Amino acid sequence: MTDASSWDWALLVFALFAALVATYPAVENRSPVFVAVLLLDRARRRSLSIPMLAGELRKRVRGRQLVLLTVAGGYICKKRGKYCNTCKGRWIGLIFGRLQKILGLDGKTS
Amino acid sequence: MPAGWTPLFASLALGVLLTVCLFRQRWIHSLYACWALGGGFCLLLYLSWSNVADNFEWTRLVSLVFLLVPFFHILNMAATARRVRICVALARHPGGLSENKLIRILQLKSMTVQRVQILKQFGQIDQIGKQVTLVRAEFLILAHILNLLKRILQIPLFLDFEKFKHNKRKK
Numbered sequence: 420m421t422d423a424s425s426w427d428w429a430l431l432v433f434a435l436f437a438a439l440v441a442t443y444p445a446v447e448n449r450s451p452v453f454v455a456v457l458l459l460d461r462a463r464r465r466s467l468s469i470p471m472l473a474g475e476l477r478k479r480v481r482g483r484q485l486v487l488l489t490v491a492g493g494y495i496c497k498k499r500g501k502y503c504n505t506c507k508g509r510w511i512g513l514i515f516g517r518l519q520k521i522l523g524l525d526g527k528t529s
Numbered sequence: 530m531p532a533g534w535t536p537l538f539a540s541l542a543l544g545v546l547l548t549v550c551l552f553r554q555r556w557i558h559s560l561y562a563c564w565a566l567g568g569g570f571c572l573l574l575y576l577s578w579s580n581v582a583d584n585f586e587w588t589r590l591v592s593l594v595f596l597l598v599p600f601f602h603i604l605n606m607a608a609t610a611r612r613v614r615i616c617v618a619l620a621r622h623p624g625g626l627s628e629n630k631l632i633r634i635l636q637l638k639s640m641t642v643q644r645v646q647i648l649k650q651f652g653q654i655d656q657i658g659k660q661v662t663l664v665r666a667e668f669l670i671l672a673h674i675l676n677l678l679k680r681i682l683q684i685p686l687f688l689d690f691e692k693f694k695h696n697k698r699k700k
Binding site: 424426427428430431433434435437438440441442444445446447448449450451452453454455456457458459460461464465466467468469470472473476477479480481482483485486488489492494495498499500501502503504508509511512513515516518519521522523524 | 531534549552553555560586588589591592593595596598599602603604605606607608609610611612613615616617618619620621623624625626627628631632635637640641642644645647648653654656659660661662663664668669671672675676678679682684685687688
């Protein structure tokens with residue numbers, strides 16, 4: 420085993436920073452998986468029928484709300500009645516669009 | 530590049546490649562399982578490679594674990610993030626899309642089915658007919674930890690949708 424150089428410590432700090440920065444959207448986001456888990460935990464005997472769970476999820480994860488959140492995040496904006504990407508949104512769209520193609524997820528996102 | 534970084538970055542690159550190949554070929558259908566396998570392979574490869582090269586460092590191993598976290602989040606965002614889906618759809622339609630079309634792209638109708646599938650893949654729920662039951666606590670603990678972080682950062686909690694609407698109105 421060799422001694423950790425200052426480069427290794429710099430890499431460790433960078434990796435920790437990257438991990439924290441990448442985790443933030445997951446904290447900020449209202450993930451339906453966690454919403455579903457919390458709803459099941461609150462239910463009697465921790466059990467719900469799928470239609471009931473779907474109804475409860477729909478109440479909390481709404482399409483319009485998601486669009487407004489995306490606008491609030493500065494990813495998209497409304498121009499003449501239609502939504503368009505901002506510069507930030509365009510880059511995200513391009514990068515993740517390419518990544519979805521690489522992963523074979525093109526248009527089949529879950 | 531500092532000495533001994535080759536096994537580190539080569540292991541990371543091979544782990545990333547393995548994850549992408551496993552998922553792309555659909556040998557394993559769960560993206561999370563592919564990531565876990567790719568990540569595990571990457572860590573094992575680094576351990577064996579650095580031991581053979583006699584330059585193992587704990588800090589590098591921990592860095593590798595931390596570097597796998599953003600990789601997971603990027604994969605997860607590509608697969609499930611709805612804001613990303615909106616941006617990707619708009620990147621493909623530079624002329625813009627109406628709100629109704631954007632909401633249709635979000636595929637919220639299939640949201641429950643997909644999430645039940647994910648929870649089943651992780652063994653968190655049992656499904657008998659149309660009834661689902663929470664049987665394990667890992668995701669619940671994670672949800673409580675994320676809720677705690679949300680509280681600290683003053684972000685609306687997972688089930689706190691009324692508060693969110695109220696805050697929006699205040700703005």
